[in-house]
Amino acid sequence: xxxxxxxxxxxxxPDKLTHLHFYFHDIISGDxxxxxxxxxxxxxxxxATVFGAVLIVDAPVTEGPELSSKEVGRAxxxxxxTDMKTFGFTMVFNFVFTEGEFNGSTAALYxxxxxxxxxxxxxxxxxxxDFRFARGYALPKTYKVVNxxxxxxxxxxxxx
Amino acid sequence: xxxxxxxxxxxxxPDKLTHLHFYFHDIISGDxxxxxxxxxxxxxxxxATVFGAVLIVDAPVTEGPELSSKEVGRAxxxxxxTDMKTFGFTMVFNFVFTEGEFNGSTAALYxxxxxxxxxxxxxxxxxxxDFRFARGYALPKTYKVVNxxxxxxxxxxxxx
Numbered sequence: 001x002x003x004x005x006x007x008x009x010x011x012x013x014p015d016k017l018t019h020l021h022f023y024f025h026d027i028i029s030g031d032x033x034x035x036x037x038x039x040x041x042x043x044x045x046x047x048a049t050v051f052g053a054v055l056i057v058d059a060p061v062t063e064g065p066e067l068s069s070k071e072v073g074r075a076x077x078x079x080x081x082t083d084m085k086t087f088g089f090t091m092v093f094n095f096v097f098t099e100g101e102f103n104g105s106t107a108a109l110y111x112x113x114x115x116x117x118x119x120x121x122x123x124x125x126x127x128x129x130d131f132r133f134a135r136g137y138a139l140p141k142t143y144k145v146v147n148x149x150x151x152x153x154x155x156x157x158x159x160x
Numbered sequence: 161x162x163x164x165x166x167x168x169x170x171x172x173x174p175d176k177l178t179h180l181h182f183y184f185h186d187i188i189s190g191d192x193x194x195x196x197x198x199x200x201x202x203x204x205x206x207x208a209t210v211f212g213a214v215l216i217v218d219a220p221v222t223e224g225p226e227l228s229s230k231e232v233g234r235a236x237x238x239x240x241x242t243d244m245k246t247f248g249f250t251m252v253f254n255f256v257f258t259e260g261e262f263n264g265s266t267a268a269l270y271x272x273x274x275x276x277x278x279x280x281x282x283x284x285x286x287x288x289x290d291f292r293f294a295r296g297y298a299l300p301k302t303y304k305v306v307n308x309x310x311x312x313x314x315x316x317x318x319x320x
Contacts, residue, residue, distance in 0.1 A: 006177070036211070
């Protein structure tokens with residue numbers, strides 16, 4: 001059986017825009033962190049922007065801003081501090097939805113997140129399930145920062 | 161000369177669906193591993209899901225399930241264990257095709273792989289050569305596991 005076969009595309013082309021609104025809890029401190037550092041360079045800790053730090057994340061995504069509010073999914077992936085002058089993180093994440101209409105679907109986030117800016121934008125570059133063939137954009141906005149932990153409000157728009 | 165120039169898009173828009181079927185050999189043990197660990201957190205080895213492990217892979221992609229079967233390309237990239245509760249790997253890969261119709265083209269895989277599930281889906285977020293402007297989805301299915309080494313059957317559908 002040849003390992004490849006090409007036919008005319010008959011799948012459904014993206015024609016809907018879904019707006020998702022949720023909160024992402026990035027907890028580095030304490031005994032139940034969502035985020036842990038897995039790699040760094042010798043100079044990372046003396047860098048003003050922790051340049052070179054690579055962190056892995058499995059964080060709750062909730063409906064409301066409180067950690068106790070209803071969990072609608074997880075944000076799983078990694079981010080790295082990749083800007084020498086400001087906090088600009090390269091983010092490689094998947095939003096894994098576990099509630100509601102998009103339970104079982106994921107959205108792939110991939111981009112640069114200048115976290116000190118009020119409004120930021122990162123690309124949604126794909127997805128699975130209902131978000132197959134998807135593209136879109138995510139608008140993260142810092143909702144609350146306590147020391148090094150943050151709650152980030154996400155408005156995500158997915159063309160699928 | 162300005163570094164940018166914009167003109168109406170006249171490239172060919174994705175209109176074909178190519179189905180690729182192959183086997184990916186993820187070998188961690190032994191003296192000829194395809195996969196090596198490059199980073200981890202202090203708690204990774206005591207985590208039930210090896211949370212925080214980052215591995216780099218250059219693995220053969222073959223037509224049949226045996227490692228000795230015809231190689232049609234390589235799977236190169238990295239995956240990280242990014243789920244605290246189950247084995248959910250964030251995968252950042254490129255399939256580099258070296259045989260057949262798509263020799264010289266690559267397909268970019270990027271998503272979350274819950275490897276213990278029978279059926280999984282990851283997005284194909286782009287590609288090069290024949291797969292330029294491509295999008296699609298990959299359906300990995302574990303074919304065989306021997307200790308920590310695995311053969312994974314991939315059915316990949318690319319809209320290009």
